[in-house]
Amino acid sequence: MNTKQKIKITADILMTAALLFLMPYGMVGEAAHEWIGAGMFLLFVLHHILNRKWLGNIGKGRYTPYRILQTALVVLVLSCMLGSMISGIILSRHVFAFLDIRGLSGPARVIHMTCAYWGFVLMSLHLGIHWGMMTGMAGRMFKKTFAARRWIARLAAFGIAAYGVWAFVKRDILSYMLMQVHFVFFNYEEPVIFFILDYMAAMGLFVFAGHYLSRALMKAGRKKKA
Numbered sequence: 577m578n579t580k581q582k583i584k585i586t587a588d589i590l591m592t593a594a595l596l597f598l599m600p601y602g603m604v605g606e607a608a609h610e611w612i613g614a615g616m617f618l619l620f621v622l623h624h625i626l627n628r629k630w631l632g633n634i635g636k637g638r639y640t641p642y643r644i645l646q647t648a649l650v651v652l653v654l655s656c657m658l659g660s661m662i663s664g665i666i667l668s669r670h671v672f673a674f675l676d677i678r679g680l681s682g683p684a685r686v687i688h689m690t691c692a693y694w695g696f697v698l699m700s701l702h703l704g705i706h707w708g709m710m711t712g713m714a715g716r717m718f719k720k721t722f723a724a725r726r727w728i729a730r731l732a733a734f735g736i737a738a739y740g741v742w743a744f745v746k747r748d749i750l751s752y753m754l755m756q757v758h759f760v761f762f763n764y765e766e767p768v769i770f771f772i773l774d775y776m777a778a779m780g781l782f783v784f785a786g787h788y789l790s791r792a793l794m795k796a797g798r799k800k801k802a
Contacts, residue, residue, distance in 0.1 A: 584626050588703075591619045595699060596779070598692070600771045602762040610664065610671040617661050640797040642705075642790055649702045656695030663688035686755065693752045700779045704786020733784055740781025743774040 594616035601609035624631065634647065665672045666684040744750070751757045762771075 580626065584623070587619050587622050587626065591616055591623065591699075592703065592779075594619065595696060596772050596775055599696065599775050600762065600768050602760065603764065603766075603768045603771060607670040610668055613660070613664050614671050617657065620657050640793070642793040642797055645790065645793055646705055649698060649705065653695060653698045653702055656691040656698060659687050659691035660695060663691065686758070689752060689758070689760070690755055693749060696749075696775075696779070697753065697782055700782030701786035701789075703779075704783035705790040707783055707787040733780070736777055736780035737784040740777040740779070740784070743777040744781060747771075747774055747778065749778060 594612050597604060597612050598609060598616065604612075637643075639647075663684040665675065666677045666680050667688060668675070748757065748761070752760060
C-alpha cells in the first residue's frame with residue numbers, strides 16, 4: 577500500500593468518524609459540532625483532491641448501471657455537503673461568528689437539517705458501493721485467515737443491518753429526512769455513546785444496502801456485456 581492510499585484511507589476513516597459525531601450535535605455541544613463540521617469539510621475537500629483523476633474522467637467512457645449509481649451518489653453527497661456547510665456558516669455562533677450573517681437563520685436551519693440527514697444516508701450508501709474494494713485491500717493486508725472468515729463477516733453484516741433497521745426507526749431518522757419533524761429530539765440523560773452506536777448501526781444498514789446493490793448492478797452489467 578503506497579502513501580497516497582494510506583492518506584485516502586485515513587481521510588475516509590476520519591470523515592466517517594466525524595459524520596457520526598456530528599449527528600448528536602445537541603449532546604456534544606454547539607462549538608464542538610461546528611469545529612467537527614469544519615474539519616469534516618476540509619477532509620471532504622482533501623478526499624476530492626486525492627480522487628481528482630476519477631473526477632477528471634466523469635465525461636469519458638461508457639456509463640454502466642454501476643457507474644451511473646456511483647456518479648449520482650457523488651453528485652448528491654457533494655450537494656448535501658455544500659448545503660450543510662453554507663447553512664452551517666450562516667447558523668454559526670462560534671467558528672464563523674465573525675461573519676455576523678443575520679436574517680437567514682430560518683431557512684438555513686431547514687436546509688442544514690435536511691442536508692445533514694440526507695447526507696448521512698447518501699454517504700453511507702457511497703461507502704457501501706466501495707466496501708468490496710476496502711475488504712479486498714484488508715484481505716491482502718491480512719493474508720493469513722481461516723475458511724469460515726467470510727461467513728462470519730457476512731453474518732455480522734446481516735446482524736448489524738438488522739439492528740440498523742431498528743435503530744433507523746427508533747431514532748426517527750426518516751421523519752428528519754422528510755422534514756416531518758423540524759427539531760431533533762435528544763435524550764440528554766442518555767450516554768452519547770449509545771446514540772452513536774445506534775447511528776453506526778443505521779450507517780451499517782445503508783453500507784450493507786449500497787454494497788449489495790452495487791454488486792447486483794455490476795453483475796447485471798457483466799451479463800449485458802456478455
